[in-house]
Amino acid sequence: MENSRFRQRKLPAKARTRGPMPVAGDPSHLFEDTSGNMDAPGYEGSGAGFGPSGQGFLSDPVVSNLAMAYGSSLASQGKNIVDQNIDRLIPVSKLKYYFAVDTVYVGKKLGLLIFPYMHQSWEVRYQQDSPVAPRVEVNAPDLYIPAMAFITYLLVAGFALGTQSRFSPEILGMQASSALIWLVIEVLAILLSLYLVTVNTDLTTIDLVAFAGYKYVGMITGVVAGLIFGRTGYYVALGWCCISIVVFMIRTLRLKILSEAAAEGVLVRGTRNQLRMYLTMAIAAVQPIFMWVSTTQSSG
Template sequence: MDSGRPADGFRQPAKVRTRGSTHSLGHPSHLFEDTSGNMEVPPSGPGYEGSAASFGLARPGILSDPMMSNLAMAYGSSLASQGKSIVGQNIDRFIPVSRLKYYFAVDTIYVGKKLGLLVFPYMHQNWEVRYQQDTPVAPRVEVNAPDLYIPAMAFITYLLVAGFALGTQSRFSPEVLGVQASSALIWLVIEVLAILLSLYLVTVNTDLTTIDLVAFAGYKYVGMITGVVAGLIFGRTGYYVALGWCCISIVVFMIRTLRLKILSEAAAEGVLVRGTRNQLRMYLTMAIAAVQPFFMYWLTFHLVR
């Protein structure tokens, strides 16, 4: 038995050839040889655009052409102008911007006269609104015209005064002031909706608009501010005196103003219809005016301690 050869069941495994040659194995440093230089560089030229694009080297975009950029800018400008015109035509359906400009056409002289009329309306004689070419004149030249500037500023000032009053009593917090603002706004909306419903039920043909009602309902914030400020300076007695005076003033102001608005169509009706509807309209006018002091007291009594 030849001892130099292995047995049949114990053959030595065959040597596996590797890709590296003997020369590579003999030089271990070649195992880490940098082969990045062997990558083929894509050819360039007029006929190789597709190959360049496949390697991520796309040619410049269309917008790099000055002519195409100008066309795109012109098209975008035309789209923007068309969109602006469409919005301008449809926004008046929901927000009467042209009408709102009328209600904010005020100046300092008008604001001073209107505030004096709200606080002391007893000596004022002429309550009619002047018209020019079937449209009422702007508030800045007609003190009897309704506006939204004074109600808006009075609402904001009322919140500031309320926050100051709560702060002097160590009861101020953003949440409390938010509740105060929400409550005042909700009561204003409820009041306007109730007046609109009442006018519909009584079948009153009047030129009063919803914005007019918001303006008239917002005038009571002037008296509310006066009452709270008087309460902060003179205490509860000053609050009741000032608020009582302002409540009487706003009732007189509302009756004399709304009487002309609500009864404006009575002359065109028959005698019998005019008599019955006049009573309903007068009751409605007095009810709208009489509810103002309740809102004024409800929204201010807790601010003065």
């Protein structure tokens, strides 16, 4: 009886088996095919929740605010680095001073360049150990007039060549290149001369570029006079402007180059003053030569 009961209890267990028992040594029972279970409703793979969870992470307002703050911080740091490197190569803060002009200053400065004979005071006023801006001080150097005069001179020279049927882009490019090269050579020569004479002055390279660039105003006047009145008008206007620029340069640079003479002894002051005066007169005398050489080709 006990054996029959045991058999009866075992029969349902055998009935529940769905397939044959795996045979020992058969390698197919080591692996189970679960690919059909991936489509089951409750299945979640390792990458199934990556997309929604990543979108939820980026859509979190706290995370987005932190990302924006970090990005703005990086942008400000990059801007500061760029500004520092640019200021080392190009003194932008100093250039702003030389372009601080207005219409009244430009008119007065042009009149001073062409008629410097009646001007009395040539000193530049200072405020808190820094020179006053050019728009309130006509004696201060600027870069606006030299830059605009250089561009205007090229346009006027091109027009003059066109009236003579000699205009070509190559000739105009050569004139622009030669004018710029002569300006650079002039500034470098002045710097070398100041170094050899051992002059301690507050003149900077930008000041020298500004003073050397004022000659283009006289060059424009001579070419325009030549277009209107012919060769005679060209010679008269250019001669007047050459004398004016010489007077302007001597009276302006004399104060800059001789500014340290009062702190030296009598003997040293006498010898060095002669060298400085010769240097000032040489710088002023070079201006008419550059003006003549640069305008002869365009004036015909």
